[in-house]
Amino acid sequence: MSDRQIRSILATDCGSTTTKCILIELTDDGYRLAVRGEAPTTVEAPAEDVTQGVLNAVREVSELIGRPLLDEDSNLIRPYDEEKNEGVDIYLSTSSAGGGLQMVVGGVVREMTAKSAEKAALGAGAIVMDVLAVNDGRLPHEKIELIRQLRPDMLLLAGGVDGGTVKHVVELAQVVGAADPKPRLGIAYQLPVIFAGNKDAQDPVRETLEKKTALDVVDNLRPSMEEENLQPSRLKIQEQFLEHVMAHAPGYPKLMKLADEDIMPTPAAVGSIMETIAKRDKINIVGVDIGGATTDVFSVLEGVFNRTVSANFGMSYSFSNVYAEAGHDMVMRWVPFDLDERELRNRIKNKMIRPTSIPYLLEELILEQAMAREALRLSFDQHKSLVTGLKGVQRQSDIAALFGLGDQESDTLINMMEVNMVIGSGGVLSHAPRRHQTAMMLIDSFLPEGVTTLTVDSIFMMPQLGVLAAVHQEAATQVFERDCLIYLGDCVAPVGRMREGKPILTVNLEGDIKLLHSGQMLVIPRTREEGPVKAKLEPVKGIDIGAGKGKPVECDLYGGTVGIILDGRGRRPFSFENANTEMSKQDRLSYLDRWNQELDLYPGYSGVGG
């Protein structure tokens, strides 16, 4: 079928909680999103068949557009028939349901080969359940027990640069062999194990593991200290994923048949869309897709793509874990009313056990968005700690390293001052009742610095567009630009230590002058359609807005559905970091009240300010 003939495209994304379905149609104005529907995902009992949720979502789309898409036997009607007004031309799908791909990785040194192995697995769309290393402080029998208990879908073993240690690599293989691991799905199959370590260790590793596992050997992912070669491992992981894991998940063989193209793992689809934007616009991007069970963070910096998945931070199944990890104080710092810890705990657990429910009352929404901020922050912290330079490489010492001041945070390659755009995706961001809430959630959790464009996936359709791009680039690009990406506005955030209430930045927008004070947030209403405004940003001494401390910056600023947002709350440090423990309750509530009002976050909410 040629591109020209495709007039109607149906695409689903089977998430762990919800299956989202979009219908794209060719109109006089090119390809446009026609309608969107959703239904709970049905990987679990009683249905245990992912296609049921898909059909339910398709039914909703069919109902909303007023056109039959399924026949009496619930088969998709293909191709689109204009006369009868029924059917679609193609059907595509992405999926992250079924718990995704769960892996254990291992290497010799935790911060070197084991970390490279972790990056390879994450880049391939996996959830890393544990990282084994010779120096991880655990005894061999503890590692063996761990592998047995975790029952991963797949193992990736690395270790040793080429020509380096063989002994330690084989030791690790022996641990795996002794565990005699069994896969999570289908006990009759051998567990897929990929070895991507020292090439001199390939033979002894084969000897150790070949009989006990489905062993595959690929090129070393860390051939030398200075070099990472993750691609062969990533491709092998994805191949094994389709072959072993997907084929055993409930209903997937049926879904694979139903779809016109290969099912793409959701994170791979979202990653490919983000990478495309970064390349096209030659910008640095940080993106996030916050789901029910997991949160994926993507970054494209100077053309280098990285992805991490925080397996246990999310807004439904993992809701309770966000609270457990962040702690009561960190969540409550964003909440402008009192709530007893016992009550909050019960509400969070009730959301976890009934993951598809949504906030009905405004206070519930505020709580959910407070939790989202923490889920995003924790996931971004994980991303930053993984995106670092290669350890083990000799570097010129700088002053900080000389005095032992280097730490985990400063090792990250992510410098928010260099990031041009933050993209949000996922239910809680895409479906927030007000875009202002989305903008504020992104700012509070990612803490952008200097000038950063904030955007959001309008209705959470990047996964479907990611898979569509592989099939029909034109349709994907048109829908992406017109219906998917929403510009919320540029955020201007000065960096540096500030004194409460003092002026920190003068913003001159073609003669319209605004003075930003420490602790203040200001919104300048301006739409994207109004185009750029020439801005001169003049920070006070000691404050950096992008060109160095006290140095002015001239740039174009764009508005959006929210406007141009000036954030004077400080960065490095962020003045609200430990608000619930360091500030008086009255101060904290008064800040929240002012910001909420300035951004018009929750119109009609009167409880703010205590």
Place this chain on the structure above:
Amino acid sequence: MGAYTPGLKVTPKALLHFSRRLPLAGKVEVKVGDKVYWNQVVARTDLPGRVEMVNLASKLGVDAVELPNLLLKEEGSNIEKGEVLAYSKGFFGFFKSPYKAPFTGTLESVSKTTGQVILRTPPQPIDIKAYVDGVVEEVEENQGVLIKTYGSLIQGIFGLGGETSGEIFMAADSPDKILTVNDLTTDMKHKVVVLGKIATAEVVKRAAELEVSALIAGGIDDSDVRHLLGYDLGVAITGNENLGVTLVITEGFGPLSIAKKTFELLKSKEGKRASVSGATQIRAGVIRPEIIITDLEGDWEKETEAPPELELSVGVPVRLIREPHFGELGKVTELPVQPVVIPSGAKVRVAEIELDNGEKMTLPRANLELIEG
């Protein structure tokens, strides 16, 4: 037609199937058609023993390649605790020091690359019991069996602790009763005790002391779960907790009356043996805690109820699963097609609901759970 939310099963009469599988390949002890009892072993296997890796080459002070020549036992052979496995080379054949087996088991492998030997303790036998009374329907060789039975099934929303069994004991006389430690008595030993609105940490602890098999309640406070476990439950995967008693929560977190239908069903089965599991997994491959009361005398095929209609439609009974009115029951009176703006500001698809007390309201469809069975 609209989206649906699968609910929890509360079924007085149903054909039920239970898969009883070994964690590792082993031996199935029954055959198709056998009648089995809840405490009968249907399959068993040996779990590989604990492993110890010993760098014997370095202990003996030799290179890894020399190790195989110094070993007195072959790979795969049995070893006795205290038995000498190898001697160091010593000085010109003198002053050899022995390496003795630290425990009884097997010498699993020897590596001339790393100089490690792997020693393993004897295998541990694992028995898989039938869990419910019933008939063996299928046997999957070396893997496990499928048991078919007939009876009542009640699914809970959350549980703690593993499989157990006992006679049903109604400690509460109404679904909204709140019981305290003083209401627990010694005659609840080995019973499945139905509490009312809430299982407090004190009640759970006292029940364990009294050797109660299982507790069933409408709700539990998360703070109490944390107190009982000693840690915050991050991701809901349970079943291996060691509380001394299995817990099944039917409605959710906080004080919540047991749904009337569930309570009445349990009451009608008072004194009957129930199989109970607290294992919960709220994620792909969901597992719900459950209470099963088998009735092998019933008319299996005839009396079985049709599978529930999983669709939200006018007239169906629903449970509200989110604030406001969390936990209350009602029925759907209308299903508007167009989305509606709710107090949170979101525009969502809704349903008109009439609560059991007659109150009417409009709520998101996503916040309704069908009452199945």
